[in-house]
Amino acid sequence: MARTLIHAPATARKGEVVEIRTLIGHTMESGYRAGSDGRTLPRDIIRRFTCRYNSEVVFSADFYPAIAANPYLAFFVTADSSGSFTFTWEGDNGFAQTESATITVT
Amino acid sequence: MNHTRPMPDRPRRLLLASAVAIGCGVAWRPAHALSDVLSAVLRKYTGGAPTREGKVKFDIAPLVENGNTVPITVTVDSPMTASEHVQAIAVFNEKNPQRDVIVCTLTPRVGRASVSTRIRLATSQQLVAVAKLSDGSYWTHTVDVVVTLAACIE
Amino acid sequence: MISRVATLAWLLASAGALAQTTGEARRSGFDTMSPALRAMQRDDQQNPGMLWVADGEVLWNKIFGISFSCASCHRDARKSMRGVAARYPDWDPIDKKPVDLTQRINLCRTRHQLVLPLPPESEEMLSLEAYVAYQSRGMSLAPSTATELEAPRARGRRLYEQRIGQLNLSCSLCHDQLAGHVLAGATIPQGHVNGYPTYRLEWQGLGTLQRRIRNCLSGVRAEPPPFDSDEMIELELYLAQRGAGLPVEAPAVRP
Numbered sequence: 001m002a003r004t005l006i007h008a009p010a011t012a013r014k015g016e017v018v019e020i021r022t023l024i025g026h027t028m029e030s031g032y033r034a035g036s037d038g039r040t041l042p043r044d045i046i047r048r049f050t051c052r053y054n055s056e057v058v059f060s061a062d063f064y065p066a067i068a069a070n071p072y073l074a075f076f077v078t079a080d081s082s083g084s085f086t087f088t089w090e091g092d093n094g095f096a097q098t099e100s101a102t103i104t105v106t
Numbered sequence: 107m108n109h110t111r112p113m114p115d116r117p118r119r120l121l122l123a124s125a126v127a128i129g130c131g132v133a134w135r136p137a138h139a140l141s142d143v144l145s146a147v148l149r150k151y152t153g154g155a156p157t158r159e160g161k162v163k164f165d166i167a168p169l170v171e172n173g174n175t176v177p178i179t180v181t182v183d184s185p186m187t188a189s190e191h192v193q194a195i196a197v198f199n200e201k202n203p204q205r206d207v208i209v210c211t212l213t214p215r216v217g218r219a220s221v222s223t224r225i226r227l228a229t230s231q232q233l234v235a236v237a238k239l240s241d242g243s244y245w246t247h248t249v250d251v252v253v254t255l256a257a258c259i260e
Numbered sequence: 261m262i263s264r265v266a267t268l269a270w271l272l273a274s275a276g277a278l279a280q281t282t283g284e285a286r287r288s289g290f291d292t293m294s295p296a297l298r299a300m301q302r303d304d305q306q307n308p309g310m311l312w313v314a315d316g317e318v319l320w321n322k323i324f325g326i327s328f329s330c331a332s333c334h335r336d337a338r339k340s341m342r343g344v345a346a347r348y349p350d351w352d353p354i355d356k357k358p359v360d361l362t363q364r365i366n367l368c369r370t371r372h373q374l375v376l377p378l379p380p381e382s383e384e385m386l387s388l389e390a391y392v393a394y395q396s397r398g399m400s401l402a403p404s405t406a407t408e409l410e411a412p413r414a415r416g417r418r419l420y421e422q423r424i425g426q427l428n429l430s431c432s433l434c435h436d437q438l439a440g441h442v443l444a445g446a447t448i449p450q451g452h453v454n455g456y457p458t459y460r461l462e463w464q465g466l467g468t469l470q471r472r473i474r475n476c477l478s479g480v481r482a483e484p485p486p487f488d489s490d491e492m493i494e495l496e497l498y499l500a501q502r503g504a505g506l507p508v509e510a511p512a513v514r515p
Binding site: 017018021030032053056057058059060061062063064065066067068069071072073074075076077078080 | 176207212215218
């Protein structure tokens with residue numbers, strides 16, 4: 001389980017555009033770096049991030065090796081109903097992690 | 107006998123030639139004119155559809171202390187309604203081993219078309235952010251970035 | 261590399277004329293960073309070092325060995341650890357030598373928790389150290405005034421001022437006399453230690469001051485002393501005093 005830090009507001013007014021900020025610990029080994037023995041270290045990156053809002057995908061991103069280690073991703077969502085956000089990261093070597101946050105919309 | 111010049115002829119010509127060359131080297135490609143590499147990448151991404159500069163703001167420091175982690179923000183001017191919104195934001199680079207950096211897919215529920223992340227830059231180069239709008243148009247913003255390295259590398 | 265050495269040689273040749281007094285105001289490396297990197301450090305949500313702090317909090321409460329967690333003795337770190345990182349390195353009265361924060365954490369493990377010490381720069385050690393150092397954030401660096409530390413600190417100062425390595429440079433040359441000048445496109449910082457453990461972009465990870473000092477020594481083509489050697493701790497002691505008064509920024513972000 002990788003470490004994650006997520007900032008998603010717990011409450012919002014209906015129609016308010018809120019910022020969601022995510023940080024996940026991952027080396028994002030690019031596949032272009034040489035190890036100390038001189039051989040290229042194999043690629044090991046997070047390839048996809050998905051944000052679901054009450055089960056519907058609202059935002060997603062495809063990461064490539066040019067995304068820095070410990071990927072940070074911030075984006076916006078319009079708060080239209082109470083419920084939850086589900087954040088999923090998937091990547092090489094079967095990497096898969098899901099985190100969630102609830103939101104109350106008034 | 108009395109031919110006193112401020113500087114001998116040959117070195118002076120060399121100096122002038124270098125100054126002109128440096129001047130040309132800096133100005134041979136006006137800022138934000140898309141390089142051939144990025145033009146080709148954009149053509150592939152849009153499937154040949156034309157792109158226009160505008161609507162997109164690519165925020166990145168012009169001078170970067172370390173290419174390992176470079177904060178960027180791409181913002182697109184759009185009302186983000188069901189009928190008029192940004193469908194995708196992509197960033198491409200010129201000189202990394204691979205052109206792609208990130209491709210984001212947005213829906214109208216995103217509310218504000220602004221994405222921030224941190225990227226890797228192998229060297230000083232040009233980058234382009236492209237937005238695909240719901241009306242099928244593509245908009246871009248091109249930036250030139252200088253990358254330096256920390257002096258004591260591990 | 262050759263051009264860097266040539267640039268450095270040129271800078272050193274003019275160092276006499278451009279030398280800054282060591283009495284000049286101390287400036288944290290934070291001040292020489294770009295606005296983007298400063299924002300990355302200031303915002304806990306963006307600061308990658310916070311991933312280690314979060315892990316450290318989990319480890320703080322985790323029971324190691326027979327039945328002790330850090331919390332068993334030290335309770336709430338927010339209270340008990342406040343000021344600790346600002347004071348270290350400190351004198352250990354049992355082993356009768358100065359120890360830095362990494363060594364102190366390992367001494368707690370071996371003496372009280374009765375478990376093996378954590379290897380230097382291991383993820384667990386970095387997480388615990390980040391969590392402990394984070395509790396001193398915002399406080400001024402206030403090195404311990406134990407009188408036993410005076411002699412080792414003086415030795416550390418001599419190491420700092422001594423020319424070493426194939427490039428024959430001392431820490432003092434770059435970080436006292438040439439701080440503020442530009443070397444290979446990067447501003448030479450004063451090299452203070454108020455931000456450790458630090459998320460260094462070059463490492464793409466968190467690391468301690470000892471790791472950073474090893475980088476510097478490699479940079480001047482000197483053989484770095486082993487982790488936890490006397491020279492390392494003595495240097496850390498002097499550097500802590502050299503930066504006294506600067507705010508603790510742990511976990512800092514640096515290029």
